[in-house]
Amino acid sequence: MNLSELHQQIQAAMRASFPPSDAIVAPFYAMMQYHLGWLDDQLQPTQANSGKLLRPVLVVLANRVFGGRDEQALPLAAGIQLLHDFSLIHDDIEDNSATRRGRVTVWRRWGLAQGINAGDGMFALAHRAIHRLSDVGVPAERVLRILRDFEETILCICEGQYLDLAAEGRFDVSEAAYLRMIRGKTAMLAAAATGLGAQLATDDAQQIAALWQFGEALGLAFQMQDDLLDIWGTPAVTGKPFAADLVQRKMSLPVIHTLAQASADDHERFVTLYRQPELSQADLHELLAILERTGARAYVEGLARQEYARAMQALDRVVPSDVAALEDLRQVARGLLDRTA
Numbered sequence: 001m002n003l004s005e006l007h008q009q010i011q012a013a014m015r016a017s018f019p020p021s022d023a024i025v026a027p028f029y030a031m032m033q034y035h036l037g038w039l040d041d042q043l044q045p046t047q048a049n050s051g052k053l054l055r056p057v058l059v060v061l062a063n064r065v066f067g068g069r070d071e072q073a074l075p076l077a078a079g080i081q082l083l084h085d086f087s088l089i090h091d092d093i094e095d096n097s098a099t100r101r102g103r104v105t106v107w108r109r110w111g112l113a114q115g116i117n118a119g120d121g122m123f124a125l126a127h128r129a130i131h132r133l134s135d136v137g138v139p140a141e142r143v144l145r146i147l148r149d150f151e152e153t154i155l156c157i158c159e160g161q162y163l164d165l166a167a168e169g170r171f172d173v174s175e176a177a178y179l180r181m182i183r184g185k186t187a188m189l190a191a192a193a194t195g196l197g198a199q200l201a202t203d204d205a206q207q208i209a210a211l212w213q214f215g216e217a218l219g220l221a222f223q224m225q226d227d228l229l230d231i232w233g234t235p236a237v238t239g240k241p242f243a244a245d246l247v248q249r250k251m252s253l254p255v256i257h258t259l260a261q262a263s264a265d266d267h268e269r270f271v272t273l274y275r276q277p278e279l280s281q282a283d284l285h286e287l288l289a290i291l292e293r294t295g296a297r298a299y300v301e302g303l304a305r306q307e308y309a310r311a312m313q314a315l316d317r318v319v320p321s322d323v324a325a326l327e328d329l330r331q332v333a334r335g336l337l338d339r340t341a
Contacts, residue, residue: 053081072200075135157189
């Protein structure tokens, strides 16, 4: 698998989803292209960070597993990535985030109203990409099934975001509630990437279900790994501040575990520190010490390994037309579990 070439093909399919535009509305689309890393803040061509493109790669690989052709997978891959980027534009607004991928966020650069509108536009582009499946020979009935499941995926993502926002400022969030949230907000899009990718190339319901389950488990493991990196990751590698999630008072899985398992004194101290308007380096180290005493890091690492194992078990049920593509999916999963950024 030549990942660089595949990334180029995915981005070309994303570009093809943009309609022709006249000069008066060109800045509307340019704001989206800025978010995608194609333009700088003066709306001039650049090559900035466009993200990992993990989910569209999963689409193409899942399609290959059952003998599908890349040219038929690329519109779906583009739609999945554009949907992800739509959610990021709106997440940045809802989380009051100033930066994304090392650059100023769309809404901070052009204002709240234009940020919302740019996100809405990218939502429409994601659907436009899916409709292009008809142009590459995918039968209309199959396109409609994919669109139906695409819409269900969007609702699950929005449900997850609702649960995330509803939990802000609370210290009684359970592990079960958190897992329900990330299953919708994060894991569902990975599940759609592999499940819908499979649907392009096969009608075997059991094989499609196995790829949906693989993607969901992989997505959960991915988010758990993110939770670990956002507290214990090396800033020079992650590009984020030291103990970033603690600085932002995030109720991530290590924090939820700690609040459930800490002694009364540690629980009270953790909550007191989290309620402070600012955290010093000494405060951060104290929070880390409390996390250490509850074994939060090892606990979440164990859960991530369990989800990785569940993903591998799902792949074991797959009968591939392309053995190499199945091995590529395994390699992607291994890389996610071992990543440092």
